[in-house]
Amino acid sequence: MHYDTDVGENFSIVGLRFYCSVERGTFPQYRWFLNGTVLEGRGDFYWVENQPEQSILLLSVGRSSAGTYHCDVSNSFDGTTVISSEERYIDKEVLNHLPTMVVAVVFGCFLFLVTLVTTCCFIGLLYRKRQCLVEKSTLDLKLGLEMHNIMVSDEDEGFLGRPCIMVAEDDNEVDEEEYMEDEGVVRAARIIDSDQEEVESTDEWLQLQQELKKTLEDEIPEKSF
Template structure:
């Protein structure tokens, strides 16, 4: 029995020696440059830390995730490191890895190195500014989108200039890689835009400047306001209708409408256009509107009444007083009105002499179109005299209509009228008589 057990142990030990574990490969280490210039030749190295004895190790270089294309291979016989000279091409950019395997022993499991990042640098060339919308003239408040495109170049940094000054990243200006976006634009964002594209390898900097692109931001035309004046030529009359916008970048096309009919249109290099329309005085009103268009259109909010009525009398002159602390008259307000007229011109006269318009040493004129004018007077020696006003058509002063005159001076204004004196003293005498009568009647009754 002992002999049988001993033989079994020998057999088991013998069989165990026949199934020793196969050799194990260590993890290879891949190293080389982190960046390489396109079309340059660089070398990568792969070294295996643990080599099985008597095994030829095959070291291969791959792009990570692509084992179909071998970038380089090396057979290591005595544990030396593998060398992979590579002519750099664009597809080399990315992560590389080294795979180690026993060349003649499939029982040994291959091992893979850690990934190695390689940046392939292509010098930048031919930068160009591209407007995303294709338009170089835009209206304010539109978003501007520009892109800096390069014909060649990798790992590029971009810089933007406006009128030769670098643009900084702000709330309204945002950079995203090679793009520039400008929000809430105004006319201040107009100018010459260019981009600068830069990349580098080692200590060499590659730069490409684009040509400039002129970007113009236009102000949208504001709502046009219509107005008109009347022109007399010989014995005929015309209305000069003006369409005016306060804002808007020219050129602007103004169009004049009468209801659904277009009377005329004109394109101007400012914000005002004038249309000449023949008219007859006293006709029924016509209703007009203006439209302004400089790429964005705006129309008058309200219709304008076009009606011309000649001035007619009577012309009346009314006045009121202003008194001071001692109840003396210190100021006088004249109001001159015409019974009819849509375009009335008023003139004031002192002692038959025309007073210069607007303001003088003792007076101030205020016109209240279309039917009245106010003359404010300071009452002193300079303002004494006879006043009257005249009303005429603005477009034809040959038939002026005159008001009655009014004389004034300081003494006359502050003198109590004789009628008032008579009334006051008569009233006083009447009251005194009543008092005496009452007293007499009372005395008689007291004796009784």
């Protein structure tokens, strides 16, 4: 015995089709049972259709159809030999209950997706924070470079004005020193010239005195004779 399901809205099971058959035998007779009660023909929630090869039980799933089902097969000429199928419990809640494995797989996939999304968000937050820090550092560096360039340009402008003044001052100092040196040289030359003139005048005076003395000495002997 095996069965197929009919799925309705929200993927819930609303109907079943039971199949009962035998591998060998002639003129088999099929009977369906619900909780030990024979199901014949058509009822409120079922319908039995007997065929030569198999018997089909169409079942509407609900509260009234809940219970244990099985089928018996016997020879229509000899009712003493009966073959019973395995019993199967049917209930709407049991049929629509998801297997534990399916629940575990679905929950595992959901948990994996949540973890993946959380990790991606966390990594994105860290990357964005790092990007903000990098942009801030770059901006600070640019501002620092601009301030440095402004300060350097101001210092260069001040420095460019200073050398001319310093050179002019140095030139003035050199000119004054050269003038003072020239004046000192002139004074020294004048002193030397005056000294030489004095020396020359002194020499002439001494020479005149000697000539005068010599003349006097020559005149005195002549008078004495």
